[in-house]
Amino acid sequence: MQYTNIQIDIENQVALIRINREDKMNALNIATLKEIKAAVEEANGNEAVHAIVLSGMGSKAFAAGADISEFVAFNEEQGEDMSASGHAVMNTLEQSAKPVIAAVNGFALGGGCELAMAAHIRIASENARFGQPEINLGLVPGYGGTQRLCEIVGKGRAMNLLLTGDAIKAEDALQMGLVTQVCSSEELIPAAMKLAEKLMGKSPYALAKVIELVNEHYAPARQAYNSEITEFGACFQKPDFVEGTDAFLNKRKANFHGTQATN
Numbered sequence: 237m238q239y240t241n242i243q244i245d246i247e248n249q250v251a252l253i254r255i256n257r258e259d260k261m262n263a264l265n266i267a268t269l270k271e272i273k274a275a276v277e278e279a280n281g282n283e284a285v286h287a288i289v290l291s292g293m294g295s296k297a298f299a300a301g302a303d304i305s306e307f308v309a310f311n312e313e314q315g316e317d318m319s320a321s322g323h324a325v326m327n328t329l330e331q332s333a334k335p336v337i338a339a340v341n342g343f344a345l346g347g348g349c350e351l352a353m354a355a356h357i358r359i360a361s362e363n364a365r366f367g368q369p370e371i372n373l374g375l376v377p378g379y380g381g382t383q384r385l386c387e388i389v390g391k392g393r394a395m396n397l398l399l400t401g402d403a404i405k406a407e408d409a410l411q412m413g414l415v416t417q418v419c420s421s422e423e424l425i426p427a428a429m430k431l432a433e434k435l436m437g438k439s440p441y442a443l444a445k446v447i448e449l450v451n452e453h454y455a456p457a458r459q460a461y462n463s464e465i466t467e468f469g470a471c472f473q474k475p476d477f478v479e480g481t482d483a484f485l486n487k488r489k490a491n492f493h494g495t496q497a498t499n
């Protein structure tokens with residue numbers, strides 16, 4: 237595959253995949269997500285690769301979410317398709333037989349946070365910020381955020397982040413277990429590479445089986461992904477979504493009129 241939205245470097249048997257849309261805060265448009273999926277599949281098929289590190293170019297953003305300008309005019313069906321394709325990308329990461337480490341180098345919001353959560357291990361730079369701000373767009377998370385966030389940080393903390401849309405600092409993410417290590421921006425990629433190299437000393441077979449078995453623990457809960465896809469699509473036909481996305485794109489505060497869940 238020809239990659240234009242990501243950069244791949246293979247060093248010391250580690251595939252370093254970096255989202256390369258720095259001027260758009262590495263926002264995840266559909267093409268970028270497709271490339272990430274293909275790159276992870278390619279790394280899995282490459283015998284010279286033993287681990288994958290996923291990060292964003294620059295020091296500002298890992299990924300500031302799905303690309304709002306791309307989906308603003310989508311209808312319900314397109315919204316559902318977008319969510320289903322995003323889920324497929326996240327599942328590819330989560331089910332990768334080779335360990336995936338997310339090195340979160342700045343904003344990991346919405347789809348960016350969901351992308352990090354689909355990785356097996358997350359580390360972050362001190363300036364990283366995590367959150368699920370979809371609520372501010374009149375949306376529900378659509379790439380597994382309602383499920384994986386609960387699994388990683390527990391229901392209470394997940395509810396707080398999902399309902400407020402607030403972003404948290406790297407230190408708070410560390411404290412709640414969303415990441416397992418925080419370091420300076422300069423140290424982030426070296427630290428992720430060091431961690432990947434540590435895993436290289438382990439049995440690839442056993443690593444793959446641990447990933448498979450841990451995923452199996454959560455398999456029954458995966459049913460809810462289909463509901464998330466449906467509900468994400470349903471938001472697209474609500475006035476609150478129109479208002480939320482228009483407000484973001486026009487750099488103003490949203491004024492929701494209150495689409496009730498019963499409407």
Ligand code: COA
Binds near residue numbers: 264300304370
């Ligand atoms: N989709 C599309 N474009 C995005 C984006 C996204 N998710 N996040 C940032 N961008 C774009 C901005 O529109 C802006 O483009 P412009 O220069 O053409 O105007 C550029 O990236 C820089 O972002 P800006 O908002 O000016 O930077 P900031 O430092 O003031 O704020 C963020 C950074 C990440 C806090 C802010 O961009 C943001 O809130 N992004 C959206 C987060 C979100 O809601 N994600 C969930 C989407 S489902």
